[in-house]
Amino acid sequence: MKKLTKSFYKGDTIEVAKGLLGKILVHKVGDAELMGRIVEVEAYVGAVDKACHCYNNKRTKRTEVMFGPPGHAYIYLIYGMYYCMNVVTEEEGEGAAVLIRALEPIGGVEEISVNRYNKPYKDLDKRQIINLSNGPGKLCRALNITKNNYKDDLTGNKLYLLDDGYKVSVIGISNRINIDYAEEAKDFKWRFFIDGNPYVSK
DNA sequence: GTATGGATTGTC
DNA sequence: ACAATCCATACT
Numbered sequence: 001m002k003k004l005t006k007s008f009y010k011g012d013t014i015e016v017a018k019g020l021l022g023k024i025l026v027h028k029v030g031d032a033e034l035m036g037r038i039v040e041v042e043a044y045v046g047a048v049d050k051a052c053h054c055y056n057n058k059r060t061k062r063t064e065v066m067f068g069p070p071g072h073a074y075i076y077l078i079y080g081m082y083y084c085m086n087v088v089t090e091e092e093g094e095g096a097a098v099l100i101r102a103l104e105p106i107g108g109v110e111e112i113s114v115n116r117y118n119k120p121y122k123d124l125d126k127r128q129i130i131n132l133s134n135g136p137g138k139l140c141r142a143l144n145i146t147k148n149n150y151k152d153d154l155t156g157n158k159l160y161l162l163d164d165g166y167k168v169s170v171i172g173i174s175n176r177i178n179i180d181y182a183e184e185a186k187d188f189k190w191r192f193f194i195d196g197n198p199y200v201s202k
Numbered sequence: 203g204t205a206t207g208g209a210t211t212g213t214c
Numbered sequence: 215a216c217a218a219t220c221c222a223t224a225c226t
Contacts (some may be wrong), residue, residue: 042209051209062222080220082210099209137210178209 004154004161009070013089017043017098018171018192020087024162025103027143032111034143036103036133037166040193040200042176044086046096051182054095065151066095073152073159075145082137085145087154087161101177101191103133104199105142112142135201170195177201 004023009016020038027034044052046066053063053076065074066088074086074097086097105112109132113121116132124132133139140146145159152159172195179186193200 044209053209060223076209077221079208079210079218081218084209086209101209135210176209181208 002163004071004163006069006071006155009087009089009154010091011089013043013045013096013098014190016087016089017041017190020098020100020161021171021192021194022166022168024106024164024166025100025139025143025159026107026162027145027149027159028157029108029111029144032108034111034115035107036105036112036139036143038100038102038161039104039197040100040102040134040191042099042101042192043190044097044099045190046090046094049096049182049188050185051176051179051188052096057095059095063095066097068092068151071154073145073149073154075140075147075150077147078137083140083146084136085140085149099136100139101136102193102199102201103139103142104197105132111144115144116142130198134199168194172200 020041023038025036046054047057054066069092070088072088075083085100088097090096109121133142149159154160172193173189174191176191
């Protein structure tokens with residue numbers, strides 16, 4: 001189990017996005033390690049991407065972390081209810097990141113189950129298990145990722161990513177979800193997922 | 203100070 | 215198909 005290093009994150013956002021598929025996201029909460037394998041991501045490429053919060057190099061308090069060094073967490077609140085987690089990419093000064101859209105739960109499932117449904121994992125039905133972390137808002141709730149994790153160093157020991165040698169068989173590609181406002185950018189094929197994995201979002 | 207709307211989700 | 219829910223952002 002190797003922790004991903006800063007050099008992994010600093011590359012081209014599209015390549016980092018594909019490379020994140022199959023990696024393991026870990027959030028240590030107390031004694032528990034909440035873990036999920038990344039099965040779906042979207043690349044938000046920066047100044048030229050109308051769907052990116054940093055489009056046209058827009059710097060605000062919220063987007064500031066995306067312009068900082070790679071390998072940090074960009075967390076934001078969406079629709080007043082859900083958090084979304086991104087991994088900051090590219091060299092410092094470039095406002096780009098990869099949105100984590102879905103995880104396959106692989107560790108700390110008891111805590112994950114309580115976070116999502118407030119009941120033990122053994123009491124979940126099949127549908128609830130599939131829905132534990134198959135969406136960007138759901139996975140943050142599942143792993144207890146909140147604005148407190150904003151700017152967390154992903155090469156640190158609290159919120160980080162691991163490579164366990166898992167090989168992705170087939171990478172699925174599509175346009176990104178729910179960015180109808182982004183004009184031409186809405187057709188860019190910057191969503192990547194592990195083809196056939198049951199935990200990819202609906 | 204006030205208004206606007208969203209990289210979603212769960213329920214109707 | 216649609217409401218929930220609230221903060222960052224962009225106005226005045």
